[in-house]
Structures are given as C-alpha cells and as structure tokens.
Amino acid sequence: MSWTDDAAQPRRVREALGAAAGRFTFSATPRLDAELLMAHALGVSRERLLLRHLDDPAPHAFAALVERRADQEPVAYITGSRAFWTIDLAVGPGALVPRADSETLIEAAVDHFGARMPARILDLGTGPGTLLLAALDQWPAASGLGVDRSTEALAMAQGNAVRLGSATRAVFRIGDWAAGIDERFDLVLANPPYIGTGEPLPPEVRGWEPAGALFAGADGLDDYRRIVPDLPRLLAPGGAAVLEIGASQEAAVSALLRQAGLEVNVRHDLAGHPRALIAT
Known part of the structure; x- marks a missing residue:
C-alpha cells in the first residue's frame, strides 16, 4: 500500500486513517485501531490527533504499523501501551493485553467497599500489574501484592508500578496462584485463564497472546478449581474476592465458590454478560 497520493504530495492523515481502517476488516474496531496507531506514529494522544492533526501529512512510520496490525498483531503490542481504568499500562508480548471488560472487576470492588477502603489488596495472575495498579490508583492509601508465574509479565508490572508512582505500595512476586501466601487481604482480585483448550479464538488472540494466560483445561475451569479453595483463608474479615469469568461460566464458578462457603453476587459488563x- 502506498501512503502518498503522488511523489510530491503526501497522503493526509485523515485519508491514511480511512485506508488503514479498510484493511482491518478482521477487527471489531478498525477505525479506532487506525487512530491509535496514527497517534503513536505522531507521538500525540488520540484526542490531539483528532482535534489537530487530521489534515497533516501522514508520517512514513505509519505504514509499518499498519502492516503489523494487518498481520493481526494486537494494537497494544504495537504501541506498547494500553489504557485501563484510570491508568495507562506498558504491555508487550508475554503478558495478556488488558481488556475493557476487566474494568468490571474494579467497578464491582468500588461498589462493594463504598466509602470504605481495602487497605491490603492481592492480585492473583497480575500480568502487567493490570488489576492491582488500577486498584492502587483508585485507593491511594492502599498497598498490595501481585503474583504471577511469568517473569516477563512481572517485569512489565514492576516497570508499570514505577512509572505510575506506585512502586512503594506494590510488591510483585513470582508464584503459583496463592501457594505460599499466608497473609489475609481485604480485596482479592483475579483474572485467571478461563478459555477451554478447544474453544475458538480470534487469530490476534490465539496467535499472539501467551497461551498460559488464556487456556485452563478442556472446560476453562482448571484455575478456578485451584484458586477458589484458598479464598476463605486469604480474605480478612469483611473482605471480598472479585473474580473475572467467561460469559458462560457464572453457574459453574458460583458453585465452586459456594462449595468453599462463600456468598456470591454477579456483576455484568457493558454488553450485559456476566x-x-x-x-x-
């Protein structure tokens, strides 16, 4: 694809955006993808791009970014960052890309605690620090522990904590879910793998994101079976655990939680899914 109208006249940003979006037919958000990549190429925010740069010449660097996205590489891996809740996280291969749906966990925790603050927070399977760092930004006096089995993800998490000014309140540790943790927490957050090994996934997910952060046995429940039995000993009096689930897993995971002696409530995402x- 050429990014110029002719040798002397560069293609404008608005035209390049339209052409790029036309190539991203596999994406649910082709125009947004193009805008995020263009903003990255220009070194400006997406908002500034849309307000001030649509009639500028398209930067030559944009072409290479479009080719990467056309190969279905996640936008967050290309730009190296992803917005989540009130923070921006550095992300890359080796860690799950934060999803907007996961913000439902923070919303649920905020509503549960109301005017109270969870002083100690545990994030099981923290990845690049997504849930823990969002929670620490929500509650500036809180502190927490993030656990993951991926050294790559933990390196990203630690870097994100430094960039966000949370390094003194966040500790990250390699670990196997709650094994070896003997502390009690006011809030336990977890977004474990919950995809069944035979379930179909878009190529941009299956082909790029780490399988260990996606798949959890044939029924997608293997990691819940390991996490849930530890929750009663991890929760401080008055504490709460908030677990992300797949859209069809409410009944199965709720049953595991009730078997562990816990009361359960469900929170739906913006699409209305549990x-x-x-x-x-």
Missing part, C-alpha cells in the same frame, strides 16, 4: 463474581 463478567465478575463477588465472593464474601
């Missing part, structure tokens, strides 16, 4: 279970 997305978070709050266990107390």
